Amino acid sequence: MIPYGRQSVDEDDIAAVVGVLRGDWLTQGPVVERFEEALADRVGARHAVAFANGTAALHAAAAVLGLGPGHRVATSTLTFAASANCARYVGADPVLVDIDPATLNLDVAAVPGDAGAVVAVHFAGLPAQIAPLRAGPLVIEDAAHALGAATPDGPVGSCAASLLCTFSFHPVKAITTGEGGAVTTQSEELADGLRRFRSHGTRRRPDVGPWAYEVDEVGYNYRLTDIQAALGLSQLAKLDRFIARRNEIAQRYRSLLADFDVVLPPESPPGHVHAYHLFVVQVAHRHRVFTSMREAGIGVQVHYVPLHRHPAFAADPSHFPAAEKVYAGLLSLPIYPGLTDEQQDHVVGVLAKAL
Numbered sequence: 001m002i003p004y005g006r007q008s009v010d011e012d013d014i015a016a017v018v019g020v021l022r023g024d025w026l027t028q029g030p031v032v033e034r035f036e037e038a039l040a041d042r043v044g045a046r047h048a049v050a051f052a053n054g055t056a057a058l059h060a061a062a063a064v065l066g067l068g069p070g071h072r073v074a075t076s077t078l079t080f081a082a083s084a085n086c087a088r089y090v091g092a093d094p095v096l097v098d099i100d101p102a103t104l105n106l107d108v109a110a111v112p113g114d115a116g117a118v119v120a121v122h123f124a125g126l127p128a129q130i131a132p133l134r135a136g137p138l139v140i141e142d143a144a145h146a147l148g149a150a151t152p153d154g155p156v157g158s159c160a161a162s163l164l165c166t167f168s169f170h171p172v173k174a175i176t177t178g179e180g181g182a183v184t185t186q187s188e189e190l191a192d193g194l195r196r197f198r199s200h201g202t203r204r205r206p207d208v209g210p211w212a213y214e215v216d217e218v219g220y221n222y223r224l225t226d227i228q229a230a231l232g233l234s235q236l237a238k239l240d241r242f243i244a245r246r247n248e249i250a251q252r253y254r255s256l257l258a259d260f261d262v263v264l265p266p267e268s269p270p271g272h273v274h275a276y277h278l279f280v281v282q283v284a285h286r287h288r289v290f291t292s293m294r295e296a297g298i299g300v301q302v303h304y305v306p307l308h309r310h311p312a313f314a315a316d317p318s319h320f321p322a323a324e325k326v327y328a329g330l331l332s333l334p335i336y337p338g339l340t341d342e343q344q345d346h347v348v349g350v351l352a353k354a355l
């Protein structure tokens with residue numbers, strides 16, 4: 001089976017993890033700190049705070065912005081459940097927004113005026129145009145797809161038009177820590193809040209005594225381990241190479257599929273870097289194409305069943321005409337740094353037959 005996405009782990013990544021296992025510190029410690037520094041440096045943020053996974057990072061982001069009951073949090077309907085669940089975790093109400101068919105990102109003009117916050121997803125790795133939101137709601141970027149992407153304002157993660165940016169290091173994402181995530185920010189105060197939220201809401205009180213700490217608020221154990229951070233640190237050094245290879249594969253798909261009866265994914269505008277977490281085409285007769293490609297051993301996927309179609313977020317499909325139209329044909333083709341040209345040719349051959 002050729003999957004739609006997978007990690008690229010080399011011997012040096014393995015050696016980095018083994019090095020931590022031989023040491024004294026397994027859970028969050030000095031390697032997490034080094035990973036956070038390297039990540040902040042790479043994306044041009046003042047702070048990076050590592051989390052157990054990308055969903056925990058989103059939960060923490062919603063919490064430190066003070067979102068809660070009575071707040072409406074807008075996000076694209078074409079995303080993973082976690083982008084909306086983070087609002088629910090803090091008692092706020094997710095509000096689903098239709099997509100712009102030209103980018104497959106949320107239609108910024110459709111964000112309701114009473115939204116207190118927006119979770120802007122960079123779908124497939126193409127940066128969402130969030131600058132117009134600057135004067136309005138609080139903006140969290142869900143950059144689970146977009147580590148390594150950039151806009152003319154800087155790398156995704158530098159928070160040029162947002163308060164917080166969250167990442168995921170799940171194995172299908174740009175780099176992996178097994179499970180893992182992070183939030184980046186330019187704000188010292190938000191970074192402090194994120195660190196407390198990650199670790200039971202505790203704060204040290206050296207003014208009271210060298211032993212003293214206090215629990216200021218309900219927190220969680222959302223820590224990343226040093227074992228995972230060692231993998232992340234080793235992987236981060238390869239990010240540019242991974243993104244370059246993903247872009248090569250994407251351009252190759254574009255030329256191989258040029259004469260096919262498929263809608264190709266939106267390209268990034270000039271001055272942008274696309275992270276190509278996904279290569280999403282739209283096809284006619286998707287059900288049949290999906291099934292015959294799976295039968296031929298190609299692990300195609302559908303990203304995503306729009307949130308408004310799920311019982312947990314149910315909303316009238318007629319409010320999401322663009323997402324409905326796109327969803328009917330969505331198909332994610334395999335893309336990951338280790339995919340060879342031969343495998344890609346095979347995928348294209350199988351797609352040709354399926355069509």
Ligand SMILES: *Cc1c(COP(=O)(O)O)cnc(C)c1O
Pocket residue numbers: 053054055056079080082083121142144145167168169170179180181
């Ligand atoms: C992967 C993903 C997440 C969640 O990340 P986990 O690390 O799996 O918790 C959130 N949002 C989007 C859009 C994702 O693709």
